[in-house]
Amino acid sequence: MNFRFAIISDPHVAVPHTVPNHSHRFHLVEVSILALEKVLNHLEQLNLDFLLLPGDLTQDGEIDNHDWLVKRLNALPFPVFVVPGNHDVPSLQPTENKIGLHQFPSYYNHFGYENQQLYYTKEILPGVRIIGLNSNHFDEEERQLGYLDEEQLTWLEKLLPQVKDQLLLVMIHHNVIEHLPDQSDHPLGKRYMLGNASLLLKMLRSANCQLIFTGHLHVQDLAYDRGIYEITTGSLVSYPHPYRIIEVKRPPKGSLSLNITSHRVKSVPGWENLEAISRQWLGDRSFGFMVKLLTASPLKISIEEAEKFAPSLRDFWSDIAAGDGIFDFPDFPPEVRRYFQQFSAVKADGTPALMDNQAILNL
Template identity: 80%
Template sequence: MNFRFAIISDPHIAVPRTIPNHANRFHLVEVSILALEKVLKHLEQLNLDFLLFPGDLTQDGEIDNHEWLARRLRSLPFPVFVVPGNHDVPSVEPTNLKIGLHQFPSYYDHCGYKNQQMYYTQEIIPGVRIIGLNSNQFNEEGKQLGCLDNEQLTWLENLLPQIKDELLLVMIHHNVIEHLPDQRTHELGKRYMLNNAPLLLKMLKSVNCKLIFTGHLHVQDIAYDQGIYEITTGSLVSYPHPYRIIEVQQPIKGSLSLNVTSHRVKNVPGWENLEDISRKWLGDRSFPFMVKLLTASPLKISQQEAEKLAPYLRYFWSDVAAGDGVFDFPDFPPQIRDYFRRFGAIKPDGTEAKIDNKVTLNL
């Protein structure tokens, strides 16, 4: 079994007339189409077997953006599989400008969806099966939630026992495994987690699933829990504008290796120094977020103290997003210094583990 595929996550496609004028937004949707076209040009030169998009395909679920992307993906020379992100289906009901939740499959019936169900499975190549899940639900007040509904869980319960001797690739927008310290409970991190992640992990572990692909968090990170790797890929419209290419090889029967390489869009027409611009863009908008992080649990320092420390963290989130960061702020108080170290690519024994961008995973 030898095959190659790519991952593009959170491209937030926005045709020019749909680009919002929000001064504090974190991603550069102005480059969304330019960046995607550059990546696709690269991928079209490779002998890819398929391409994955783990959600947030569009800026905010606009009809124009879904139509543009669906048409572009249809023209590619390899199969494409997508799942919806929270930005793709911002409400249950459609509006004049945006699609509703249950309209999503009709736009991407060539990208995994074969009927109006919000989830699917398909054998991509012999011995390799994808499961695409919808992690976007809404409560009675219309608030968007990150969880799997009972219908999908029942479907999975019936499906999983039928999967025999196949490599299973599970794709879902929200994170299932933590990529940040205490992400599941942290007031800033938990909204990126699947609410019923422990249940999904238990189900996947029962069938020896080893791979989950997610987006949403806009960071390059590979996490591991209970025998399962979760590969989350950063946003194409946010620093460092990454995408991944993964080669799967079977050196001997019964073993598989995943060779993960990451690439960056460093420039596009009109944005020749895109990396520098986007890193500064995040840095310029980081102060309020860093103050929230410092004043939140577990640090809970005062607003005044947080405002003193936040400027030193100007590029902290950019470096988290890039993956493989190692963090040390020696002038911070010991408790705060130790907390930020936990965001780095460090094993429990204190040694570095730079696996977020380039690594060989043996399954």
């Protein structure tokens, strides 16, 4: 079993007239099509078996953006599999310019979907199966949540016993395993988590599933929880503009290994210094976010103190997004210093554990 695939997450495709003009957004959707074209041109030169896109394919579910992306994906020489992100289906019902949740499968019926069901499975190579899940759920007041509904869980419960002898690749937009300290309970982090993640993990463990692929958080991170790895990939329109290529090999008498390599889009036409511009863009918009982080649980420090510390954290989120960060702010009070040290990519003994971008996993 030898094959190779790529992951592009959260490309937020925006044709020019759909680029939002509000000044506080964190991602550079102006470069979405330029960056995606550059990556696809690279991937087209490789002998890929397939490509995964774990959601937020478009900026805000615009029909014009879905149409552009479907046309481009149809031109690729390898299969593509997608799932919807929260930006792809921002409302339950369609509007004049945007699709609704239940229209998504009809747009992407060549990219995993075969009917109007919002989730799917397919054996994509001998012994290799993709399971594409929909984590976009609307409650009775039509508020959008990260959640797997009962119908989908019932379908999955019936499917898993039948396919547990295959290599299962589960793709879902929301995070299932935490990628940040206490992410499931943190007021700023929990909206990126699947609401019923523990139930899904229990089901996947029962089927010997070891691999989940997600997006949504816009960071490069590899997380592990009791036998399952979750590989989340950063956004193509946000620093450091990453994508991944994964080679899977199983020697005749050895265990399955995944060789994960990450790449970055460092420039596109008109944005020759994209990496530096993008890092500065995030830094320029970081102050308010960092004040929220500092004043939220568990630190709960005063606004006055938070405003004093926030400038030192200007590049903190950029470094989180890049993956493999080591954090220490020795001038901070001990409690605040220890809090930010928790975000470091280190093992229990304090030594670096740099695996968010380049890693070899033996399953």
